[in-house]
Amino acid sequence: MLVLSPTYKQRNEDFRKxxxxxxxxxxxxxxxxxxxxxxxxxxxxxxxSENWLCFYSNIFRWExxxxxxxxxVTTLTKEKTAKLIPNAIQISTEHEKHFFTSFGARDRSFMMIFRLWQNALMDKTLSPKELWHIVHQCYGTELGLTSEDDDYVSPTADHINGLPGEEQVSVSDLLDPGSVPPSPVACSPPSSSSSAIPSGLGLCTAGSSPPSSAGLPVLPVEVPAAEGGDSHSESASHIPLPAPQSLGNLSSLDMTNDEELPTDPSNSSDTQEESEVESFFADLSxxxxxxxxxxxxxxxLYDLLFSADTHFIQHLFSQRHFTDLTVREWQQDCTSGNTSRVLSYTIAINNPLGPKTAPVVETQTLYKSSARGECYVVDSEVITSGIPYQDYFYTVHRYCLTSINKHKSRLRVSSDICYRKQPWSLVKALIEKNTWSGIEEYYRHMGEGVYCSPVPSSLVVLVALNMLLFYKLLALERAAHTLETWHSYSLTDSPLPQSAGEWAQVLQLQRQFHQAQLGKWQQILQSSVTLLDQMKQSLEKLHRGIATQGVQQSPPADPSTDPLTDN
Known part of the structure; x- marks a missing residue:
């Protein structure tokens, strides 16, 4: 009896557990x-599985x-990580959205999820022959399964290449003949406004009409645009959900070879380029x-981290007691197209048995795939000399800077220890303990500094100048009001009175002016008297408090214990 394939068997057991x-x-x-x-x-x-989509992650026992x-599932769309990398799929339900990224072959994965989703919406179940046919397509032909293993059905040569011809029904057989145009445009690849949809589900592409059955529900599919990258719902791309009895002998899930799976041309990319970008953005192990x-x-953020003359780097190095920093210019490699530079500095070591300082040579490499305004990826190789077991290992670090919007970005930093030659277990444990401790402390200070970046001194000076300007404007406004008040009572600009009525009016104005002045002085005196009264009350309370405290600290002597009384 043959045993199950280790890969599929292990995956299936993990899935059930x-x-x-x-x-x-x-x-x-x-x-x-x-x-x-x-x-x-x-x-x-x-x-x-046939009816479920599940995800599991375990990072440092955080499950x-x-x-x-x-x-x-309500919508299923292809997305781009950081609006640049076509390796993500977004799955939305009525209440949640899940963004899955880092797919090795995004288009094939999307097509498989899409077909299983549509099959579940049509309440179609897979027969054992169809299920094992899909498993063979995903895990290969040599599974080592027999008929004694659950409901396993051994595939024939026809099933390995595709489902039998008698079970395949073309889309034209399901549609009304009058609704399908005779032009071959409906079979050509769709334009940027439409998405290529698998024909095995009876879908309408941009050039065909929907089925004549008016009672079929229609489900919109969100298709990312070819140029902008934003997802939108296209009116020409709909999924009619036919009744189960109208399918006839159509396979529940018509799967073809992987090479024949149609993909969306708006998001498809060369496989080699996509895998290169995928490994390019992956964190270190x-x-x-x-x-x-x-x-x-x-x-x-890139200028803050990789400009040697920034206050942030100087503060970080002084905080870590790094000295003798020397930074060379960026040099481009003509072979790879990447840009690199070399930094040399001296670090302080707290090892009581070893040296107090050690020279370090750091080589930073900026990959050519980095795009300004979108993402930067920098690899750093750090070689430390003058420490125990220096010829055994060195450390590598990866900085991933991705843009979220114009004012936000994400920083990811990962590290790993690389060995030139394998040390003993005890030596390796000692190396990893000390190395990881220093690396984590360094990036802890860096993370705190980046998250709370220092306020530039020029901004403080600008705020001070603005406050001074505001004070000057306030003083100028008060002076203008005072001059305006005096000007209203002045008579220099007006002609002298000629009649008794005009003189009486002048005297009336003078009386009003003096009354206003007297009112102001009365208010000032009244405020002064109030403040003096409050000061008097405060001093009296203070005096009473001091007197009370002195009485409590020196209580009177008890006459019963007085020695003179006893005599």
Whole structure:
């Protein structure tokens, strides 16, 4: 009796152990390595069964488990990580949105999820022959399964290449003949405003009309635009959900070879380029030290971290007691196209048995795929001399700076220890303990400095100058009001009175002016008297408090204990 394939068997057992609440009839169909984007990027695996989509991640014993019933999915869209990398899929339900990224082959994964989702919406179940056919397509032909293993059905040569011809029904057989135009435009690749949809589900492309059955529900599919990259719902791309009895002998899930899977041309990219970008943005396998959102643009964050003359770097190096910093200019490598520079400095060591300082040579490499305003990826190789076991290891670090919007960016920093030659277990444990301790302390200070970036001194000077200007304007306004008041009572600009009535009017104005002045002085005197009364009351309370405290500290002598009285 043949045993199960280790890969598929292990995956299926993991699927059942991780998601115990699922029905026992659910069998793993395919799984993908991906990452869930939340506050941090959670690397894990996406598991697909006939009716469920599940995700599991375990990072330093921090487990994340998600189970989604495929019928509850409302939209399924292709997305781009950092608006640049086409390796993400967003799955939305009525209440939640899940953004999965870091797919190795995003288009194939999307098509598999899409077909299983549509199959679940049509309440179609897979026969054992169809299920194992899909498993063979995903895990290969040599599974080592027999008919004694559950409901396993051994595929024939026809099934390996595709489902039998008698079970395949073309789209034109399901549609009304009058609704399909004779022009071959409906079979040509769609333009940027439409998405290529698998024909096995009876979908309408941009050039065909929907089926004549008016009672079929229609579900919009969000298709990312070719140029802008934003997802939008296209009126020409709809999924009519036919009744089960109208399918006839159509396969529940018509799967073809992987090479024949149609993809969306608006998001498709060369496989080699996509895999290169995927490995380019992946974190190092050691430890992730920083994963935070910074309130500055990605260009400013890059200048802050990789400009030697910034106050931030100088403050960080002085805080870590790094001295003798020398920074060379960036040099471009003609072969790889990357840009690199070399830094040399001296670090302080707290080891009582070893040297107090050690020289360090750091080589920073900026990859050519970095795009200004979008993302930067810098690798750093640090070689420390003059320390024990220096010829055994060196450290590497990766800085990933991605743009969120014009005023926000994300910083991810990961590190790893590389060995030139394998040390003994005891020596390796000692190296890793001391090295990780120093690295984590360094990036802890860096993370605190980036998150709370210092306020530039020029901004403080600007605020002080603005306050001085405001005070000057306030003083000028008060002087203007005073001059205006005096001007209203002045008679220099007016002619002298000629009649008794005019003289009486002048005397009336003079009387009003003196009364206003007397009123002001009365208010000033009244305020002064009030303040003096308050000061008098405060002094009296203070005097009473001092007197009371003196009486409590010196109580009178008890006459019963007086020695003179006893005599």
């Amino acid at each position: 991780l998601f115990k609440k699922l029905p026992d009839t659910e069998r793993l169909i395919v799984d993908y390595s991906c990452a869930l984007q939340k506050d941090i990027l959670l690397q894990g695996r996406l598991y697909l 994340t488990t998600i189970t989604i019933l495929l019928k509850d 050691g430890r992730l030290h920083i994963n935070t959102v910074v309130r500055m643009s990605v260009d400013k």
